[in-house]
Amino acid sequence: MTRLRLVQRGLSAAILAACVTMATTAGAQRQQLAQANQALQAGEADKALSLLNSLPPTNETQAEAKNLECRVLFTVEQWDRSVDACQQAVNIERQNSDYHMWLGRALGRKASQANFLSAFSLGKRVRVEFEEAVKLNPRNADALADLGEFYRSAPGVVGGGLDKAEGVAVQLDSADPARAHELRGRIAEERKDFGTAEREYKQAIAVSAHPAFRWTTLADFYRRRQRWTEMDSAIQSCVNAAAHDKRAGVPLFDGALLLIDANRDLPRAARMLEDYLAGQAKTEEAPAFAAYTKLAGVKMGLGDLAGAQRDKATALALAREYKPAQDLKIKETRQ
Secondary structure, three states: OOHHHHHHHHHHHHHHHHHHHHHHHHHHHHHHHHHHHHHHHOOOHHHHHHHHHOOOOOOOOHHHHHHHHHHHHHHOOOHHHHHHHHHHHHHHOOOOHHHHHHHHHHHHHHHHOOOHHHHHHHHHHHHHHHHHHHHHOOOOHHHHHHHHHHHHHOOHHHOOOHHHHHHHHHHHHHHOHHHHHHHHHHHHHHOOOHHHHHHHHHHHHHHOOOHHHHHHHHHHHHHHOOOHHHHHHHHHHHHHHHOOOOOOOHHHHHHHHHHHHHOOOHHHHHHHHHHHHHOOOOOOOOOHHHHHHHHHHHHHHOOOHHHHHHHHHHHHHHOOOOHHHHHOOOOOOOO
16 A cells, blocks of 8 residues: 555544544534523523533534523523523524524513613614514514514504504414414403403413413403402413313413412412422423422412422522522511
């Protein structure tokens, strides 16, 4: 074998080894991202951030990693840091509808805590991001729902408007009929047409593949109208529907929050939170550490101070920077 062939073979082996190393590294990074997402869904915010922070600063999964970081920070209510991470994900991959949607969400929550002038500027950015998310993927039901809610609730000066919200409802008819009815219900409420709103919320339940979610929307409507008996009945229907739907953990969390906000049947609220935490349907939509924090507050109100302390400690073990848990003072309250 000639010297040239030996060199060529050596180069080929080196290139192959480099390719194998790169593929192995990329595979390991993907596995780490999957583990971070699992931690996020389980409400293990600190674990998720640790996994993400240990990734190389430049890698082929950087946009996905930044989006995950944005979402973890969103759950722990770190709005500035969430916006920064979301923006980085968008900067890396501008054609991703979900990344624009999450940036819009983070900006929206930041705007809700800002002063008037900052909120005005941030509100316009929220609209731009939601509109871009829908433009990139017109069948992204989550982005459509967010855009419709923005149009419904935002003042015209930042681009809101009920006529625009109605246009989004038409788009949602084919992407997610249940949420189209919910949006129309909210539009009707904005117009003080409460009869139409109630009918739309009930129609959302009728067409939904996961009605437990829609029952909490109807229950929240009854809460706003102070129709307490009907609210209680809707929450029970939510619990019944969730028992037959493996994906319906979040409605238990949402229903419990409605009871807590209305200061009604706190023992049932505690049971719903405990059932959510004990189940296999936990997601980032209802972070486990937030559920433990709410449960600690409920137990404190019920006089179970030891249980409240345990739940607060569990919340902080999952997300040590979660301020609502940090600020919760466990003390005896009057019954």
